[in-house]
Amino acid sequence: MPNSKSVPRDWLMYSEKSNSVFCFCCKLFTCHSLENINTSRLITTGCSKWQNLSQTLHSHETSLAHLNNFKQWVHLERALKSKRTIDQQQEKLFELEKQHWRAILERFIEIIKYLCKQCLPLRGKSDQLFVRNNGHFLQLVQLLAKFDVTMSSHLQKTLQKKSVHYMSIDVQNELIALLAKKIKEKILLLIQKAKYFSIILDCTPDISNTEQMTIIIRFVSTDNQVQIQEHFLGFIDIKDSTGEGLTNYIIEKIKEFNLDISNLRGQGYDNGANMKGKNNGLQRHILKY
Structure with a gap:
């Protein structure tokens, strides 16, 4: 105000998207009895005429429609705080x-x-x-x-x-998947905290003769006490069982786990040529990274 007095207008809200101001209580209770076009903008598209804003707000807040809507808003706010709204029973049942x-x-x-x-x-x-x-x-x-x-x-x-x-079976599977995701996240947090890790890999076909590779990560945990931990992190379906193909699967999986391959400090495999082969085995290919 000209005399430096501050007048709060709790009902006034600003939209960053439209760069306009609105009347919250009139927009909430949808007042249709509008007095002029400037007042209507506070309810519909918003008012952005900043030069005449003071006059527009004064005209709006003294209108009968705004006063009625403001009164309804105050009554609703008090009822919500005291939990005396007409749908309170429904809310209790819902809870x-x-x-x-x-x-x-x-x-x-x-x-x-x-x-x-x-x-x-x-x-x-x-x-x-x-x-x-x-x-x-x-x-x-x-x-x-x-x-x-x-x-x-x-x-x-x-x-x-x-x-x-x-x-149902679907819900059981969904719960199992959610638990597995949470457990894996916790294991990966432990690995990231430990920083350095080793991998243990092995390939074997499943009952449908699909080649799968198991991935186990080994690291030193220092949470409660220093101890070596090994955790199974899943199966990887294999289509390319060459040393280079297996390497690509592992590199992709380590990135998916959000681990840095430069912190890899050990490798464990079976005696297959595609795993431990000195020329084209996975062990040799992964050392390049």
């Missing part, structure tokens, strides 16, 4: 539903972690509940339901409504 599904997924994840640690398969001949040979995963879900109220109510709802239950 309870969210907590229910979070609890269910936590139990599924723990079951999968247990089976993976024990090297047990998740699935059997059937994917139905309460039938024989339906696999370790569903059997453990049924066992947990005998002692856990949350899982018991979930199974009852599943059997009654036949609704979404998150126990």
Whole structure:
């Protein structure tokens, strides 16, 4: 103000994209009873006429439409803070539903972690509940339901409504993939912290006769105490089994792991010519890097 007094206008907002100002409460409550074109711009396209902005704002904030919208905005803000809006009950139900599904997924994840640690398969001949040979995963879900109220109510709802239950094969695979991704990220962080590492590689065909190479990384961890760690980081499908071809696969994989190959300090292979061959083996090719 001319007398240096500051007048806050909480309802006024600025858009960097359009380089214009808007009236927040009028835009929120969509006032249609506008008095002039300058006022309407504060609601529609925004006002960017800075020379006349003071007059435009004064005209707008003293209008009946703006005062009504500002009043509704203040009432809504107070109701939200005191949790007395008309949809509060719906929000409570939504929060309870969210907590229910979070609890269910936590139990599924723990079951999968247990089976993976024990090297047990998740699935059997059937994917139905309460039938024989339906696999370790569903059997453990049924066992947990005998002692856990949350899982018991979930199974009852599943059997009654036949609704979404998150126990399907696709969900199991997705949870396994998410866990594997998180574990790999943690291992790679440890390797990056250790800096120097070695690789252990071996090739073998799988049951479908697809040639695969296993990659294991060995490093010295100094987190809690100095110890040597080895971690399996996956299979690589191999189409070119020559020494040069294997080298390209490994270089690409090390880059994917965000590791610096200049920190490679050791290599371990089997006795295959394409691995340890002194002329064209992987061991010789990788030394060039």
